[in-house]
Structure formats: C-alpha cells, structure tokens
Amino acid sequence: MSRAFVREPDGADFIEDLPERPIGDERNLVTPRGLAQIEAEIERLRGQLADAQGRGARAAIAETSRDLRYWAARRSSAELVPTQADLSEVRFGHAVTIERDDGRRQRYQIVGVDEADPVQGLISYVSPLATALVGGRPGDEIDAGPSQATIVAIEAG
Numbered sequence: 001m002s003r004a005f006v007r008e009p010d011g012a013d014f015i016e017d018l019p020e021r022p023i024g025d026e027r028n029l030v031t032p033r034g035l036a037q038i039e040a041e042i043e044r045l046r047g048q049l050a051d052a053q054g055r056g057a058r059a060a061i062a063e064t065s066r067d068l069r070y071w072a073a074r075r076s077s078a079e080l081v082p083t084q085a086d087l088s089e090v091r092f093g094h095a096v097t098i099e100r101d102d103g104r105r106q107r108y109q110i111v112g113v114d115e116a117d118p119v120q121g122l123i124s125y126v127s128p129l130a131t132a133l134v135g136g137r138p139g140d141e142i143d144a145g146p147s148q149a150t151i152v153a154i155e156a157g
Contacts (some may be wrong), residue, residue: 021070028077034115042071090133098147100150109157
C-alpha cells in the first residue's frame, strides 16, 4: 500500500491517551499555606483552560483539563491541619532544625505531599526524614539518611 493512503497521527491520539496524574493512597494533609497553594493553582488552571479553549488548542485543553481534575481532587480530599502550638515534640507543620554528625545544621518544615519542595526545606510528611522526625523532641537522635542527626529546635511552621 502506498504511504499516501496511510493515516498519520495528527496529535489527536496523544490527546485521547493522556494519562491522569496519579494520586497516592496517603491522606492529603495540608498546611494553611499548602491549601492556599492548591486553591491558587486551581484558579490559575481555570484561566489557562479558558485561554486554551478560546484558541481552540486541543492539546493544551486536554493537558490543562487533566491538571485541573488533579488539583480539584486534591482540594476535595485536603485535610487542613492547623498550626500546632505545642512545640514539645515534632508534628505535622512544624519546622525542625537538626544537626548532622558532620556539624551541619539544616532546617526542614514537615508539609503535605503537594507542598513538598526539599530544595526550599519543605519535606513531605511521608518522606523517610519526616517519618524519623515526627514524635521526636529536642536532643533526640534520629536516622537522617546514611548518618545520624540530633533534633536541635522545633518551631511553629
């Protein structure tokens, strides 16, 4: 058969096969800042979707619609955890300073999955480091990757 009569993909197949963004099985705990970020992302995506629809950009509509479904689901399952005033032990939302064996001090805040940004010191509550920190008190030693660390301070997030 001549190639002239073979239907070439026009991008529509990509749009139909766009997979949903995966949502984990863990609880969707969020800080007040994390909830505000989810709501801002929903508003941003609504504007982006309206723009894509106005342009008739099918691929952008599909991708933005998928992302909007994800963030709407995350918003509906969000469990807002108020800031914990009790700083006697590490809890969700707290900022924790640790000192590693080599003397480096690092500060992390324990946040929700979607809010996590390790470069900014925001770690997901399901991460190994956060799991090791939760319930700890100043002076406690924890496993921090391949080495040990000591909890130096706990602050409200």
